[in-house]
Amino acid sequence: MSEATLDRPEAQASRGHDAAGGVIDIRDLSLTFQTADGPVYALSHVDLAVRKGEFISFIGPSGCGKTTLLRVIADLEQASSGTISVNGLTPEQARLNRQYGYVFQAPALYPWRTIEKNVMLPLEVFGMSRAEQQARARKYLALVNLAGFEQKFPWQLSGGMQQRASIARALSFDPQLLLMDEPFGALDEIVRDKLNEQLLRLWAETRKTVIFVTHSIPEAVFLSTRIVVMSPRPGRIIDIIECDLGDNRTLDIRETPRFLAIAQRVREGLRAGHSYDD
Amino acid sequence: MSAAAPSRAMPRKAGSTIPVLVITALIMAAWYAACLPMNNDLPQLARVTGLAERYQVSWALERPVLPAPHQIVAELYNSTVGTRLFRQTADGMVLNPRNLVFHAWITLSATLLGFAMGSLLGIVIAIGIVHSRTLSKSLMPWVIISQTIPILAVAPIVIVALGSVGLTGLVPKAIISAYLCFFPVAIGMVKGLLSPDTMQLDLMRTYNGSTVQTFWKLRWPAAVPFLFASLKVAVTISLVGAIVGELPTGAQAGLGARLLSGSYFGQTIQIWSALLLAALLAALLVVAVTLAERLTLKAMGSRP
Numbered sequence: 372m373s374e375a376t377l378d379r380p381e382a383q384a385s386r387g388h389d390a391a392g393g394v395i396d397i398r399d400l401s402l403t404f405q406t407a408d409g410p411v412y413a414l415s416h417v418d419l420a421v422r423k424g425e426f427i428s429f430i431g432p433s434g435c436g437k438t439t440l441l442r443v444i445a446d447l448e449q450a451s452s453g454t455i456s457v458n459g460l461t462p463e464q465a466r467l468n469r470q471y472g473y474v475f476q477a478p479a480l481y482p483w484r485t486i487e488k489n490v491m492l493p494l495e496v497f498g499m500s501r502a503e504q505q506a507r508a509r510k511y512l513a514l515v516n517l518a519g520f521e522q523k524f525p526w527q528l529s530g531g532m533q534q535r536a537s538i539a540r541a542l543s544f545d546p547q548l549l550l551m552d553e554p555f556g557a558l559d560e561i562v563r564d565k566l567n568e569q570l571l572r573l574w575a576e577t578r579k580t581v582i583f584v585t586h587s588i589p590e591a592v593f594l595s596t597r598i599v600v601m602s603p604r605p606g607r608i609i610d611i612i613e614c615d616l617g618d619n620r621t622l623d624i625r626e627t628p629r630f631l632a633i634a635q636r637v638r639e640g641l642r643a644g645h646s647y648d649d
Numbered sequence: 650m651s652a653a654a655p656s657r658a659m660p661r662k663a664g665s666t667i668p669v670l671v672i673t674a675l676i677m678a679a680w681y682a683a684c685l686p687m688n689n690d691l692p693q694l695a696r697v698t699g700l701a702e703r704y705q706v707s708w709a710l711e712r713p714v715l716p717a718p719h720q721i722v723a724e725l726y727n728s729t730v731g732t733r734l735f736r737q738t739a740d741g742m743v744l745n746p747r748n749l750v751f752h753a754w755i756t757l758s759a760t761l762l763g764f765a766m767g768s769l770l771g772i773v774i775a776i777g778i779v780h781s782r783t784l785s786k787s788l789m790p791w792v793i794i795s796q797t798i799p800i801l802a803v804a805p806i807v808i809v810a811l812g813s814v815g816l817t818g819l820v821p822k823a824i825i826s827a828y829l830c831f832f833p834v835a836i837g838m839v840k841g842l843l844s845p846d847t848m849q850l851d852l853m854r855t856y857n858g859s860t861v862q863t864f865w866k867l868r869w870p871a872a873v874p875f876l877f878a879s880l881k882v883a884v885t886i887s888l889v890g891a892i893v894g895e896l897p898t899g900a901q902a903g904l905g906a907r908l909l910s911g912s913y914f915g916q917t918i919q920i921w922s923a924l925l926l927a928a929l930l931a932a933l934l935v936v937a938v939t940l941a942e943r944l945t946l947k948a949m950g951s952r953p
Contacts (some may be wrong), residue, residue, distance in 0.1 A: 383860070389942050415667075445855060447851055466854070466855060466857060468857075469856060469857055472855075473851070473855045475848045475851070476848075481849065481866075481867065481869075481870070481871075482951070483870045483873075483950055483951075484950070492852075492856075493856045494865065496856040496857075496858045496862050497856070497867070524950035525950075526950075526952050605890065621950070
């Protein structure tokens with residue numbers, strides 16, 4: 372795929388917009404994959420602005436482009452048309468400047484490294500001093516409640532603990548933007564609830580901007596300040612829902628009428644954009 | 650002991666020993682049984698009557714077509730433990746050429762040098778193939794073609810060609826050995842270096858890691874298990890290469906030379922004992938690589 376720089380001049384021009392506190396600014400963004408069976412419209416005319424400190428969820432059925440959109444922000448895919456800026460930079464510049472931490476669907480820990488060494492991986496790549504690496508690894512492992520597991524290897528930890536270690540790794544270099552691609556999708560409900568609570572606490576402590584991909588409605592409503600509902604064929608945004616449940620949410624909030632009303636609206640959005648007949 | 654063993658691993662282990670022993674016993678029985686028909690035409694057996702006597706003679710012939718296993722073991726013992734290991738010369742103490750250990754060491758040194766050169770070559774080729782599309786297209790066919798040429802045809806050419814430029818002894822044999830053993834290493838390492846999944850690679854990309862960093866922090870460690878699997882194959886064929894390299898010179902030293910001189914003079918027992926020693930050497934080398942593998946993978950945190 373060409374890494375055409377077609378959107379770079381516009382991205383420069385939109386700096387003024389970013390000064391207003393925008394972390395991510397996406398305008399009329401489309402991405403088409405050329406496959407043997409013809410073009411696949413992964414993303415079609417997406418517009419989205421994310422402000423600093425927001426917790427945004429992308430929700431939708433598989434094939435709606437939510438992961439693709441996250442990967443475009445991370446410069447792991449390149450858009451076919453439209454403009455996108457991340458912290459006022461192109462996604463590529465943002466990636467080269469290591470402006471975001473990315474948490475994948477699987478922990479993606481390197482199995483030959485201890486948990487501590489895994490958290491130190493980005494810091495090693497950045498060329499930080501050994502002492503600084505170690506201090507940060509300890510600090511962020513403690514933050515995700517993994518103190519004492521530094522010298523364990525990944526296989527010695529449960530799936531939930533591994534994913535927490537991968538979150539510590541993403542936080543270790545203190546990026547202001549956290550991109551999370553269904554990080555808890557492979558975990559069971561109970562572990563997932565627990566990690567959701569921890570993630571909210573972490574977000575409250577660090578006030579990073581988080582973009583969180585999920586296909587779980589309760590998870591999206593519980594975590595987010597705004598929910599972006601997406602739909603497939605072509606991948607597009609069909610609704611953006613304010614999720615004003617306030618700070619200090621606990622799992623009990625899921626029984627409140629306000630929570631259920633928002634969840635209902637998300638469900639309707641998903642239903643409207645997706646025919647379950649096919 | 651096995652009855653009291655609480656773990657499930659114990660009976661399984663005992664269960665694999667017995668079949669191995671049974672098969673070994675069967676092979677031995679068949680071997681001893683085959684000694685008479687194989688050696689039937691030899692003059693020593695012409696005037697012996699009675700099946701038991703004929704068998705006894707067939708197991709103690711001096712130059713049998715097929716020697717009995719105990720004859721081979723005895724010859725191996727006599728030519729190693731039973732012979733003086735060192736010899737006094739003007740230059741001081743050297744290994745005694747009458748001792749099989751001398752020949753084994755000659756072959757082993759060529760094997761080890763060839764193994765080191767071949768493995769290194771294999772790794773370098775794999776790194777090139779993984780990182781350059783041009784190299785992968787241009788080099789891979791040659792890597793494969795190199796192995797379709799019979800080594801027995803190549804070996805004399807290499808020995809003669811290098812001999813004509815004054816290179817004799819260890820190095821030409823090591824080159825033949827390296828020629829054989831680079832292949833499994835190259836193939837295994839290409840696979841190993843490409844084994845990291847998309848997520849692991851994307852992760853390095855999000856850190857803006859350089860190609861060199863991605864190599865040392867991701868591709869290389871991911872390839873280590875593949876490397877050891879290849880090295881186990883490579884080390885045995887290195888030995889084959891070294892022995893083959895000793896044949897065309899009319900060789901004076903090495904296990905290959907013993908095989909050759911044994912066949913010149915009809916010393917079948919000598920051939921078999923050199924063969925047995927070569928097999929033991931190969932087993933030893935594989936065990937050494939396996940041991941290195943176990944230690945390395947343990948340090949890399951693999952599941953016990």
